[in-house]
Amino acid sequence: xxxxxxxxxxxxxxxxxxxxxxxxxxxxxxxxxxxxxxxxxxxxxxxxxxxxxxxxxxxxxxxxxxxxxxxxxxxxxxxxxxxxxxxxxxxxxxxxxxxxxxx
Numbered sequence: 342x343x344x345x346x347x348x349x350x351x352x353x354x355x356x357x358x359x360x361x362x363x364x365x366x367x368x369x370x371x372x373x374x375x376x377x378x379x380x381x382x383x384x385x386x387x388x389x390x391x392x393x394x395x396x397x398x399x400x401x402x403x404x405x406x407x408x409x410x411x412x413x414x415x416x417x418x419x420x421x422x423x424x425x426x427x428x429x430x431x432x433x434x435x436x437x438x439x440x441x442x443x444x
Contacts, residue, residue: 360443371438375438378434382427382431385427386424386427386428388422389423389424389427390420390424392416392419392420392423393420393421394410394414395415396413396414396415396416396417396420397413397417398413399412399413400413400414400417401413417432421438424430
């Protein structure tokens with residue numbers, strides 16, 4: 342009950358800030374959404390690179406175990422594929438936002 346009270350109190354205190362941040366135009370709304378997505382992209386790319394490096398270390402330090410070598414190869418392959426997809430999506434979003442929503 343106490344946690345619920347703290348949650349509602351926090352939302353009530355943050356309400357004026359949320360309302361004053363309302364966008365005036367569609368371009369402002371898109372810029373706010375892109376501003377929220379950019380840190381998420383950074384986090385996703387960091388996690389994908391960490392997955393790739395984990396696969397690389399598993400591949401290098403396998404000590405002759407064929408299962409570890411295959412797991413490392415698999416993690417590196419899917420890390421590269423995921424990194425390509427995320428960076429492509431990021432590039433498409435950048436092109437679209439610079440084309441249609443430039444100030």
